[in-house]
Amino acid sequence: MHVRGRIHVRQLPSLTKPGVYADGGGLYLRVRPSLTRSWIFICMIKGRRREMGLGSILDVSLAQARDKASVARAAFLEGRDPIAERAASTQPEAAPVTFGEFADALIDTIEGGFRNEKHRKQWRSTLKTHAASLIDKAITDIDTDDVVDVLRPIWLDLPETASRVRGRIERVLDAAKAKGHRQGENPARWRGHLDLLLPRRSKVVKSHHAALPFTGIVDFMNDLRKRPALAARALEFTILTAARSGETLGATWAEIDLEAALWTVPAERMKAGAEHQVPLSGEAVAILRVLRPKKPKPGELVFQRPIGGKLSNMSMAMLLRRMDRTSITVHGFRSTFRDWAGETTQFAREDVEMALAHVIESKSERAYRRGRALDKRRELMTAWANFCFQTGAQQASG
Structure with missing residues (x-):
């Protein structure tokens, strides 16, 4: 049952019969058989009838309902979908993807191309052992200082391991950028970046399988x-x-x-x-x-x-x-x-x-x-x- 015409605030207590009461401009008061009453905004979007709840009459006054309907109507006239916009705004913000989560997912994807089981385990173990400080950090927030902090303690003592760690961090961050989780330059890149911040290999004491006399x-x-x-x-x-x-x-x-x-x-x-x-x-x-x-x-x-x-x-x-x-x-x-x-x-x-x-x-x-x-x-x-x-x-x- 639809009742047309603007609703007067003095009418509200008497509007208890189940049905839909129009206030104009797409605003309606809906009374359910259970006698619960709520405000709704109704419009046609792309040929479809859409309803947008504006709240219970117990929580939202007539004036507030009209204001909400006015905002929704303005969005509709601009070609936007106020219902979809509100749904998006009320979605809880997704937790940021961490470096550890993305690295695990990447390794799961690429490990089929690794030579053997040892190589697969090394990928995970080197990151967990030497890049532990990055594991729980949002991958979008990792910067040059974070990468240098990981590499500096092992750069001279474990040069080969350090090079592997740097390369693997770089690959993870490159993949994260490709997936839309990062923007800008890769903080783990070597040429023109980390090579200016860490000792050059020619200046590091060469210790390829350094042996005890x-x-x-x-x-x-x-x-x-x-x-x-x-x-x-x-x-x-x-x-x-x-x-x-x-x-x-x-x-x-x-x-x-x-x-x-x-x-x-x-x-x-x-x-x-x-x-x-x-x-x-x-x-x-x-x-x-x-x-x-x-x-x-x-x-x-x-x-x-x-x-x-x-x-x-x-x-x-x-x-x-x-x-x-x-x-x-x-x-x-x-x-x-x-x-x-x-x-x-x-x-x-x-x-x-x-x-x-x-x-x-x-x-x-x-x-x-x-x-x-x-x-x-x-x-x-x-x-x-x-x-x-x-x-x-x-x-x-x-």
């Missing part, structure tokens, strides 16, 4: 052995086997034969893609016997954290920092081993290269690999352990 290994190992952390045992084992850190951290008990003192690393975990056998010295076996559970589970890691999962790739590097050995790297101990073998022993170069799991290029060397038993390399690794702990002759002949 073999003459200092005895003092280092004595210090290392005093440290109870699992990372210390992992580093000790890595040094004694001349292994790469990833090979150690991914080692499982299924790869270890304690009786034969042999560690067999499967091809899929080796950089060269070929199975690698590592003869274990008595010192390396002793580390394993202490760590080995009574009944290892299938696939259980040798260097498994008490809460489960393997140690992070940064665990041994951080241990070196705690030992105040920031000038050397974990990978550098392979060079220490090679320098020791080349300068103080008469072991054949082929034996040393095989111990390092390096690809042997020449046909003669490949034939040597096929024909050479483990015995010479076992002698080599035993001599290395003896040298590290000075428990036997410091030099050996091959």
